[in-house]
Amino acid sequence: DAKTTQPPSMDCAEGRAANLPCNHSTISGNEYVYWYRQIHSQGPQYIIHGLKNNETNEMASLIITEDRKSSTLILPHATLRDTAVYYCIVRVPGEKLTFGTGTRLTIIP
């Protein structure tokens, strides 16, 4: 009953922008889009979240389409330390986070 669909893996050259897509065609009006990542076997790390407007913070930008059925996480200048599994999660605030299989992003030197 996955609410999101992500490509299983992606590569990106170091220094380039990494654009990670996520489809969430059944998202409901009160669900937010959250992005977390997990570097190797470390604990998941929050990146960013949004409802319908584009969001930017010191780590990344989140672009949500107008119909909210898909989104893209952008890491503007990828470094080797950005190699990780990235999870796109739709969630009503307050509900538990449910992790899927995510996208394994590999940054290539």
Added chain:
Amino acid sequence: EPEVTQTPSHQVTQMGQEVILRCVPISNHLYFYWYRQILGQKVEFLVSFYNNEISEKSEIFDDQFSVERPDGSNFTLKIRSTKLEDSAMYFCASNRGFTGELFFGEGSRLTVL
């Protein structure tokens, strides 16, 4: 920057033994969680805890599991009689408010022999 800390980082135990995993959430956080990740699998929700009681638990969180916040700072997960299939990485998480992002600890690796 405040962080969630977990101990031990790695514990090896014999099947049938009791294990307690400890977590110190971020100090002004009110909501606490345990997740686990079996090697090569997804991160799975176990339990959430608020106001000194369990607010939600998954099917995994059966009678062998319990959680406690004994002293206002620690948040523990106890497994009464460990099984081989309990071998996993256990992550504690906390957040300040109902809608805030979760902050995860670095995890405790449990190996059951």
